[in-house]
Amino acid sequence: MKKETSNKIKLGIFISIGMMVFIVGIYFIGEGKQLFRKTFRVSGIFKDVGGLQPGNNVRLSGVNVGTVDNIMIVSDTSVRVEILFDETVRKFIMKDAVASIGSEGLIGNKTIIMYPGTGGKKEIENNDIVQTVPPLGVDDFMISLKKTIDNTTNITSDLSKVTENIRSGKGTIGRLLMDQSMDQNFDSTVANLKEGSAGFKILMDKANDIDEILTSLKTTIDNTSSITSNVSKITDSIHSGKGTIGMLLMDSTMRQNIDSTVVNLKKSSAELKTLMEKAKDSWMLWGF
Amino acid sequence: MEPKIKIRSITREKIEEDFLASIFGKFFIEVTSLAFFTMRFFKEVLKPPYEFNELLKQSFLIGYKSFPLVGITGFIIGLVFTIQTRPTLDKFGAVSMLPAMVAVSLIREIGPVITGLIFAGKVGSGIGAELSSMKVTEQIDAMQVSGTNPFKFLVVTRVLAATMMLPLLAVLADAVGLLGSFIGVNLRGSVSASFFFLQVFQSLTFSDLLPAIVKTFFFGFAIGLIGCYKGYCANTGTEGVGKAANSAVVFASLLVFLIDMIAVQITSLYQY
Numbered sequence: 001m002k003k004e005t006s007n008k009i010k011l012g013i014f015i016s017i018g019m020m021v022f023i024v025g026i027y028f029i030g031e032g033k034q035l036f037r038k039t040f041r042v043s044g045i046f047k048d049v050g051g052l053q054p055g056n057n058v059r060l061s062g063v064n065v066g067t068v069d070n071i072m073i074v075s076d077t078s079v080r081v082e083i084l085f086d087e088t089v090r091k092f093i094m095k096d097a098v099a100s101i102g103s104e105g106l107i108g109n110k111t112i113i114m115y116p117g118t119g120g121k122k123e124i125e126n127n128d129i130v131q132t133v134p135p136l137g138v139d140d141f142m143i144s145l146k147k148t149i150d151n152t153t154n155i156t157s158d159l160s161k162v163t164e165n166i167r168s169g170k171g172t173i174g175r176l177l178m179d180q181s182m183d184q185n186f187d188s189t190v191a192n193l194k195e196g197s198a199g200f201k202i203l204m205d206k207a208n209d210i211d212e213i214l215t216s217l218k219t220t221i222d223n224t225s226s227i228t229s230n231v232s233k234i235t236d237s238i239h240s241g242k243g244t245i246g247m248l249l250m251d252s253t254m255r256q257n258i259d260s261t262v263v264n265l266k267k268s269s270a271e272l273k274t275l276m277e278k279a280k281d282s283w284m285l286w287g288f
Numbered sequence: 289m290e291p292k293i294k295i296r297s298i299t300r301e302k303i304e305e306d307f308l309a310s311i312f313g314k315f316f317i318e319v320t321s322l323a324f325f326t327m328r329f330f331k332e333v334l335k336p337p338y339e340f341n342e343l344l345k346q347s348f349l350i351g352y353k354s355f356p357l358v359g360i361t362g363f364i365i366g367l368v369f370t371i372q373t374r375p376t377l378d379k380f381g382a383v384s385m386l387p388a389m390v391a392v393s394l395i396r397e398i399g400p401v402i403t404g405l406i407f408a409g410k411v412g413s414g415i416g417a418e419l420s421s422m423k424v425t426e427q428i429d430a431m432q433v434s435g436t437n438p439f440k441f442l443v444v445t446r447v448l449a450a451t452m453m454l455p456l457l458a459v460l461a462d463a464v465g466l467l468g469s470f471i472g473v474n475l476r477g478s479v480s481a482s483f484f485f486l487q488v489f490q491s492l493t494f495s496d497l498l499p500a501i502v503k504t505f506f507f508g509f510a511i512g513l514i515g516c517y518k519g520y521c522a523n524t525g526t527e528g529v530g531k532a533a534n535s536a537v538v539f540a541s542l543l544v545f546l547i548d549m550i551a552v553q554i555t556s557l558y559q560y
């Protein structure tokens with residue numbers, strides 16, 4: 001009888017532990033889904049939820065603060081997502097909060113990412129509808145990636161051509177790297193530079209002589225300056241028609257006079273020629 | 289020579305026919321017999337008087353006494369499964385998902401099925417051997433003569449005890465298995481218990497836990513019923529005891545897999 005009672009106690013303990021483990025399991029699973037916490041409900045309208053499912057997490061600043069409760073297709077272009085938030089985070093989510101759909105990892109579940117909104121606005125209320133941002137889907141990502149890959153292909157193709165040109169010694173860099181004569185020239189240039197620098201060193205050593213040179217140069221420049229000034233004055237005079245050359249070049253009456261003088265000279269020379277012809281025929285100048 | 293050959297061929301066909309008839313005939317007879325046995329169970333289970341003391345005794349023997357075996361098995365399965373899964377996840381760089389993956393596998397499938405199989409091996413064979421030995425030693429007949437309903441006393445209590453105890457054992461096996469998994473994770477890494485169990489419970493949903501526990505009721509019922517049926521309907525002689533114990537284990541194990549397959553199909557209908 002005593003053993004039977006003991007067995008019953010053992011059985012009771014066994015059943016209690018089993019039930020307790022089960023209830024603890026239920027509690028912790030429910031706790032993860034906000035089942036035993038005070039919550040408030042908020043909705044968001046998305047064009048495309050990208051595979052989001054009820055039960056997925058909602059994150060605010062990277063912390064899980066809620067779960068997706070329900071997803072309904074409202075029309076062909078809008079899907080309503082209902083979110084359950086933990087009551088304790090209400091003070092961080094403002095009226096102008098924005099919801100976006102992200103991913104927990106590369107192969108992880110979808111998640112809603114909440115941007116809390118600007119400070120100073122009112123706190124969000126139960127059954128409010130938050131603004132949403134369309135999610136960046138894998139397709140968009142792939143399209144963007146394809147563009148990048150295409151660009152990279154073009155770049156590598158160009159780079160290949162450039163390296164090919166360099167290898168064949170074309171262009172400045174190609175010649176610089178591949179042309180042996182260039183190499184020799186470079187060597188000789190370096191040698192010349194060395195010589196030049198040696199000469200420059202000597203020149204620097206004789207830096208005192210430079211003062212004299214500079215003084216002489218200054219005098220020359222001054223002279224040149226006065227010459228150019230004089231030349232400028234002369235050209236001004238010429239331009240204003242002063243002096244012989246000025247009148248010759250710029251005065252229109254002088255030009256007409258010269259023209260008429262030339263005409264007269266031509267006429268006179270023609271008459272002189274005729275006179276000389278007649279004089280030749282004259283008996284008085286026979287024998288000349 | 290001609291008639292001789294004819295006689296031979298007819299004989300062979302007849303033997304084959306008899307053989308097939310005996311196999312299929314036996315199978316269908318067995319199925320019908322089991323169906324009647326099950327119907328009788330449901331009739332008797334609702335009819336008073338209720339054998340509470342015997343039910344508690346059987347629950348102690350079937351549930352409490354099976355826990356060490358089930359616990360050790362669950363612990364080893366959790367540990368080994370974690371160690372074996374790590375290299376595969378390592379290839380994907382997803383070792384951090386090890387607790388979540390092991391938890392889902394363990395709770396959904398491995399825990400209940402392994403517990404069911406161990407239970408079938410220990411309890412199914414035990415019930416089969418016990419009842420068949422009672423049958424061959426005519427103790428069951430003696431009970432009937434003495435005015436006790438042997439079916440109610442022996443079968444109903446055992447089937448009910450098995451049905452109620454297996455879910456509890458499965459829950460405890462899951463818990464111990466997760467403990468083994470935690471040790472397995474920490475053999476090659478360093479994860480705190482709180483973080484490990486946080487990941488475990490975050491990855492689990494009610495649709496993982498509840499169908500798995502519900503199907504263990506069916507496992508327990510099937511194992512208890514098959515054990516009782518094989519023992520209660522055992523042939524006379526000591527040979528019948530061995531046969532009953534053996535066939536109880538084999539048939540119960542097979543039923544565990546069959547029920548599991550059906551349960552998974554039903555669960556997947558509403559699970560996303």
